[in-house]
Structures are given as structure tokens and as C-alpha cells.
Amino acid sequence: MLTQPDSLLKYLTDAKDLGLPQGHFIDGEFKAARSGRTMHSEDPGRGEAFANFARGDADDIADAVSSSRKALAVWRKTPPAERGRVLARTAELIRRNSERLAIAECLDSGKPIGEARGDVSGAARTFEYYAGACDKLEGSTFPLPSNYVGFSQFEPVGVTAHIIPWNFPISTAARGMAPALAAGCTVVAKPAEQTPFTALLLAELLTEAGLPAGVCNVVTGTGAEAGAPLVAHPGIDHVTFTGSVATGGRVLRACADNVTRSVMELGGKSPVVVLNDCNFDSTIANVAGAIFEHAGQICSAGSRLVIESAIHDRFVEALGKKAKAISLGHGLRSPDMGPVNSALQRDKILGFLDRARDRGAEFISGGRSSPNTESGKGYFIEPTIVANRPEDDELVQEEIFGPVLTVQKADDAEHALHLANCTRFGLVAGVFTSDFSKAHQLARDIDAGQVYINEYFAGGIEVPFGGNKQSGFGREKGLEGLKSYCKVKSIAARID
Known part of the structure; x- marks a missing residue:
């Protein structure tokens, strides 16, 4: 073998x-x-x-x-x-x-x-x-x-x-x-x-x-x-x-x-809700994995970071450094992240990013295509994080299906709940906090078919999976x- x-x-x-x-x-x-x-x-x-x-x-x-x-x-x-x-x-x-x-x-x-x-x-x-x-x-x-x-x-x-x-x-x-x-x-x-x-x-x-x-x-x-x-x-x-x-x-x-x-x-536009009292390092790893696994081409990808304002700056800075360190390459070379599936998918994702750039969006990391470093070919996009966007922004509302994370800053847990529910999708959501009561209150009130607490993609075949609203x-x-x-x-x- x-x-x-x-x-x-x-x-x-x-x-x-x-x-x-x-x-x-x-x-x-x-x-x-x-x-x-x-x-x-x-x-x-x-x-x-x-x-x-x-x-x-x-x-x-x-x-x-x-x-x-x-x-x-x-x-x-x-x-x-x-x-x-x-x-x-x-x-x-x-x-x-x-x-x-x-x-x-x-x-x-x-x-x-x-x-x-x-x-x-x-x-x-x-x-x-x-x-x-x-x-x-x-x-x-x-x-x-x-x-x-x-x-x-x-x-x-x-x-x-x-x-x-x-x-x-x-x-x-x-x-x-x-x-x-x-x-x-x-x-x-x-x-x-x-x-x-x-x-x-x-x-x-x-x-x-x-x-x-x-x-x-x-x-x-x-x-x-x-x-x-x-x-x-x-x-x-x-x-x-x-x-x-x-x-x-x-x-x-x-x-x-x-x-x-x-x-x-x-599909979905799933929020990852991060509260001030989260386990910082573990949450950084989970947020990155939620969006950059399979280059973000996952229906349940955590494509929106909804984060309380008190830790926003420090968290986003650390997350940006982690994204910039991700290696790209052909899947058989065991990179951190592979390509997107096709030229059509690559161009669709780049269209979202170009339009966001035209609207004045700030890119914490990535934002552009990146050819295979070995061959100069393939459909690669840099791991991308876009700074705080309003809830009616296209990057917040539309499923991009690529390695693009959009940040939304929340004043407190109640505001975070509002932002988590602000799209037409309701597939999954993630919640990261050390407060057991807040975690379960958010899990109760977020409109999604499945909620992960303190580990994104938790569970397995035993756990029912499916969406609410336009997630199906x-x-x-x-x-x-x-x-x-x-x-x-x-x-x-x-x-x-």
C-alpha cells in the first residue's frame, strides 16, 4: 500500500x-x-x-x-x-x-x-x-x-x-x-x-x-x-x-x-460565534479549520466569524498570521490546503473578492489567486480573511464556497446571536465560549440544523445533519x- x-x-x-x-x-x-x-x-x-x-x-x-x-x-x-x-x-x-x-x-x-x-x-x-x-x-x-x-x-x-x-x-x-x-x-x-x-x-x-x-x-x-x-x-x-x-x-x-x-x-453561510471567554488558541485552530479545510468548499464551512469586540483585534491578528502560514499545493504533496475544484469555481470566488475590493473591503490575508508553486498551474486561491463587514454585505449574505472568511464584530452575546441569524441560510453554526449556560442559550436560539460547541465539525455519522431556511x-x-x-x-x- x-x-x-x-x-x-x-x-x-x-x-x-x-x-x-x-x-x-x-x-x-x-x-x-x-x-x-x-x-x-x-x-x-x-x-x-x-x-x-x-x-x-x-x-x-x-x-x-x-x-x-x-x-x-x-x-x-x-x-x-x-x-x-x-x-x-x-x-x-x-x-x-x-x-x-x-x-x-x-x-x-x-x-x-x-x-x-x-x-x-x-x-x-x-x-x-x-x-x-x-x-x-x-x-x-x-x-x-x-x-x-x-x-x-x-x-x-x-x-x-x-x-x-x-x-x-x-x-x-x-x-x-x-x-x-x-x-x-x-x-x-x-x-x-x-x-x-x-x-x-x-x-x-x-x-x-x-x-x-x-x-x-x-x-x-x-x-x-x-x-x-x-x-x-x-x-x-x-x-x-x-x-x-x-x-x-x-x-x-x-x-x-x-x-x-x-x-x-x-448549502449554508454558517456563523462561528466566538465570545470573549473562549479558549483562545483552541478557537483559533477551530476557526481556521472550519473555513480552510478543503479550501472552504464545504456546505457547512464556518464562513462567517462573529466575534465579540473585546477580543476582536487580538484574535483577528492571530488568525491572519495563521492563514498566511498555510501552504498551498497539489493534494498528493500533502499541503495544508489544496486547490478549488475548477476554473469556473476559482473565477466565481475571485469575482466575490474583486467586488468586495471595489467596495473598499479590507483584506486581513489573501484575496487573490495563487498558482501551484510546483507547476504554475491549477486552481488555487489564497486563504482569505476579510475584515469586519456590515450584515447586508454580499460577503456576509452569499455562499462563496471557497477559502474566504468574513468577519462580523459583535457588541455582546445578544448582538452575536442577531448576527448569527442574519442570513437566509441555517445549516450549521459554531459556538466558542467557556460559559456553559451561554453556549447552550446560543445553541437553543441560533436557527440552524446543527450547532457545534467548542469544536467545529464535532460529531460523526451518528449525528443527524441537515438545514433550516434556505439550507434545505x-x-x-x-x-x-x-x-x-x-x-x-x-x-x-x-x-x-
């Missing part, structure tokens, strides 16, 4: 040894697109194509949905304990193939190899968690009169569609596929065209673990040509979507035509995520 950075560098110029698939995964095997078309995936660290994959369309989607509908009859009747064994074997296979998956994720998404390895480990843990939940789905009994018996039971919702984003391809695929399969549903997944490979490899490992053919299908291609036909297909019973508010709105309109149920995770609805992860793929049937019978 490759574990040292130097042994990974051959993949900078040649990814053939990874054996990346080129076709869709349908009916338990890789298949070329019906049209015969392909497209390429870029390595963001070099700004160059490194592999080709199938460019699917509505015909391929129809094949995949048909396959999953046929397989549903088998999988939903598979004993829950056996479903659990398949998922447990999948977790073990992910761990056994972890380095191959991590390298593919690194090349596809641009994130540092250490972060990619963590994502792969998390995917294995996700399958492990839901493997143990397969035979724990229990209904309820109802307190009816003595001559009646009433109870409820969970049933799989059916064929589920999964639209997987480019920022966390294997993590997001796992957190949707695993509970869907645990509940007895079948899966048709469409990974982002920027990052197709780990979803395909995951489907292959599921089959190796004993999943019947057709239970998990993966179709690659663009959102317009493959994603739109998938969410609009009348054979789909549920859609799990992770992406932007604008695209999510289009997905919801397509779901409405067929009255298809859905879970929507639509429904929950993934935890047992709540499992219930998303179930429908409840109530049965009442007269027995005298």
Missing part, C-alpha cells in the same frame, strides 16, 4: 495504475454510455484532464431506473440481517481499498490526500453504522380498545435517486446510499461530472460484497443530460439532493410533477437519515 507522499507523485502524470472505470455501473457491471460518448475529469491541482468517463443521458438513466425497479422486488424482501451483512462487508472492502479510493478522490476533487483518506475512512464507518441499523427498524403499537390491535411498520420507500456533489463525493455517496440500502431501497446515483470515480468504485465494492445486481446503479454525466432526467423520472420514489439553492429549486419543481419525496441539503429540509446521517428512506404503514384490526 502507498503511504508516503513521494510514492504518490507518479499519479501526477499517470493515473492508469488506479484502474479507474470508464463506463456507467448498471446491472452489476460497467457499461459504456448508449451514445458512446465520453468526457474527461480534471485534476484541479494541475488544471489538466487525467481520466475519461461515460457521458450519460436519458437513455442510460432509463436503463438504470429499470434495473433498480426490477431489483427492488429482491432487495426489499432480503432479510434485514442479511442486508446488514452486505453493508458490513462493504465497510471492510472500503478499508481494504482505502488508498486507491483516497488517491482517486484527491485527483478528482483536489483535496489534500490526508483529507481524502479521512473521507474514505468516514465512508467505511457510514456503511458500518447502517449495517448495524438494518435489523433495528421497529414499529410501534397503538393503545386501542381491547378488541382491537394496532401497530405500525417501516417499509422501504422504493427506488431512490442520489445527486452527489463534487466537494465530498465518497462521503456524500455513502451517507445516502448506505441508509437507503439498509432500509431495503434500491439506488440510482448520479455523481457530479467533476468527480465521478469514487461513486463508481463504491458501487463495484458493493457488488463484490454481495449486493444483488441492479440494487445500486451509477450513471455519470452532466447535470443537464443525466441529473435532470433522473430526478424527473416517474420510476423514482425519492430524491436525495445536495447542491446549490438554485439547482435545488429546479430539482424540487421536477419532483413536484411526480409528487416525489425528497431530502434537500442546499430533511435529515441525513444518524437514525433520522435512515427514516428518510422509509415509509410508515399503520395497521389496525378488530379481533373479536
Whole structure:
């Protein structure tokens, strides 16, 4: 197994040894697109194509949905304990193939190899968690009169569609596929065209673990040509979507035509609330990690620092020094921070920064693009901190999805709460304080689906995740995520 950075560098110029698939995964095997078309995936660290994959369309989607509908009859009747064994074997296979998956994720998404390895480990843990939940789905009994018996039971919702984003391809695929399969549903997944490979490899490992053919299908291609036909297909019973508010709105309109149920995770503009009595050094590290991990391309990134005024100057100065010390580079070289995912994403982020500069914003650090120091190529942006901005500023209100932290100065905890809630998003929030009572008051009153106290990104697969307001609805992860793929049937019978 490759574990040292130097042994990974051959993949900078040649990814053939990874054996990346080129076709869709349908009916338990890789298949070329019906049209015969392909497209390429870029390595963001070099700004160059490194592999080709199938460019699917509505015909391929129809094949995949048909396959999953046929397989549903088998999988939903598979004993829950056996479903659990398949998922447990999948977790073990992910761990056994972890380095191959991590390298593919690194090349596809641009994130540092250490972060990619963590994502792969998390995917294995996700399958492990839901493997143990397969035979724990229990209904309820109802307190009816003595001559009646009433109870409820969970049933799989059916064929589920999964639209997987480019920022966390294997993590997001796992957190949707695993509970869907645990509940007895079948899966048709469409990974982002920027990052197709780990979803395909995951489907292959599921089959190796004993999943019947057709239970998990993966179709690659663009959102317009493959994603739109998938969410609009009348054979789909549920859609799990992770992406932007604008695209999510289009997905919801397509779901409405067929009255298809859905879970929507639509991003955020999450506040990190720092009070005067925080643990200074620990909070500095957490605030930096919250925004600069994966170059800020995380729906739940802590992209707004809401900080009490008494420690503002000292804290922002120290944070700026930490940001300036962050190393940039290709993910396989194990830098502190890798590139953003594409030229399009880089230019979008720079547009936000240029407009802020025109408005007179002060940059504590960064603010510009920065090419790969080894090759002069790739889509890199300096770790950026923008000084105190008013709450109606674009940098405060809009999701940038890059390594850009906007500071908001608060007079006190009450003002900090107001600032934390001042956007249309409500995905997550962080609170840093030594005052237990204040921490929980803020956690209670901040409008977000999840609140971290004194550790950003605290928790794991056990903790439900999802947003409020325009961050979406429904929950993934935890047992709540499992219930998303179930429908409840109530049965009442007269027995005298």
C-alpha cells in the first residue's frame, strides 16, 4: 500500500495504475454510455484532464431506473440481517481499498490526500453504522380498545435517486446510499461530472460484497443530460439532493410533477460565534479549520466569524498570521490546503473578492489567486480573511464556497446571536465560549440544523445533519437519515 507522499507523485502524470472505470455501473457491471460518448475529469491541482468517463443521458438513466425497479422486488424482501451483512462487508472492502479510493478522490476533487483518506475512512464507518441499523427498524403499537390491535411498520420507500456533489463525493455517496440500502431501497446515483470515480468504485465494492445486481446503479454525466432526467423520472420514489439553492429549486419543481419525496441539503453561510471567554488558541485552530479545510468548499464551512469586540483585534491578528502560514499545493504533496475544484469555481470566488475590493473591503490575508508553486498551474486561491463587514454585505449574505472568511464584530452575546441569524441560510453554526449556560442559550436560539460547541465539525455519522431556511429540509446521517428512506404503514384490526 502507498503511504508516503513521494510514492504518490507518479499519479501526477499517470493515473492508469488506479484502474479507474470508464463506463456507467448498471446491472452489476460497467457499461459504456448508449451514445458512446465520453468526457474527461480534471485534476484541479494541475488544471489538466487525467481520466475519461461515460457521458450519460436519458437513455442510460432509463436503463438504470429499470434495473433498480426490477431489483427492488429482491432487495426489499432480503432479510434485514442479511442486508446488514452486505453493508458490513462493504465497510471492510472500503478499508481494504482505502488508498486507491483516497488517491482517486484527491485527483478528482483536489483535496489534500490526508483529507481524502479521512473521507474514505468516514465512508467505511457510514456503511458500518447502517449495517448495524438494518435489523433495528421497529414499529410501534397503538393503545386501542381491547378488541382491537394496532401497530405500525417501516417499509422501504422504493427506488431512490442520489445527486452527489463534487466537494465530498465518497462521503456524500455513502451517507445516502448506505441508509437507503439498509432500509431495503434500491439506488440510482448520479455523481457530479467533476468527480465521478469514487461513486463508481463504491458501487463495484458493493457488488463484490454481495449486493444483488441492479440494487445500486451509477450513471455519470452532466447535470443537464443525466441529473435532470433522473430526478424527473416517474420510476423514482425519492430524491436525495445536495447542491446549490438554485439547482435545488429546479430539482424540487421536477419532483413536484411526480409528487416525489425528497431530502434537500442546499448549502449554508454558517456563523462561528466566538465570545470573549473562549479558549483562545483552541478557537483559533477551530476557526481556521472550519473555513480552510478543503479550501472552504464545504456546505457547512464556518464562513462567517462573529466575534465579540473585546477580543476582536487580538484574535483577528492571530488568525491572519495563521492563514498566511498555510501552504498551498497539489493534494498528493500533502499541503495544508489544496486547490478549488475548477476554473469556473476559482473565477466565481475571485469575482466575490474583486467586488468586495471595489467596495473598499479590507483584506486581513489573501484575496487573490495563487498558482501551484510546483507547476504554475491549477486552481488555487489564497486563504482569505476579510475584515469586519456590515450584515447586508454580499460577503456576509452569499455562499462563496471557497477559502474566504468574513468577519462580523459583535457588541455582546445578544448582538452575536442577531448576527448569527442574519442570513437566509441555517445549516450549521459554531459556538466558542467557556460559559456553559451561554453556549447552550446560543445553541437553543441560533436557527440552524446543527450547532457545534467548542469544536467545529464535532460529531460523526451518528449525528443527524441537515438545514433550516434556505439550507434545505430533511435529515441525513444518524437514525433520522435512515427514516428518510422509509415509509410508515399503520395497521389496525378488530379481533373479536
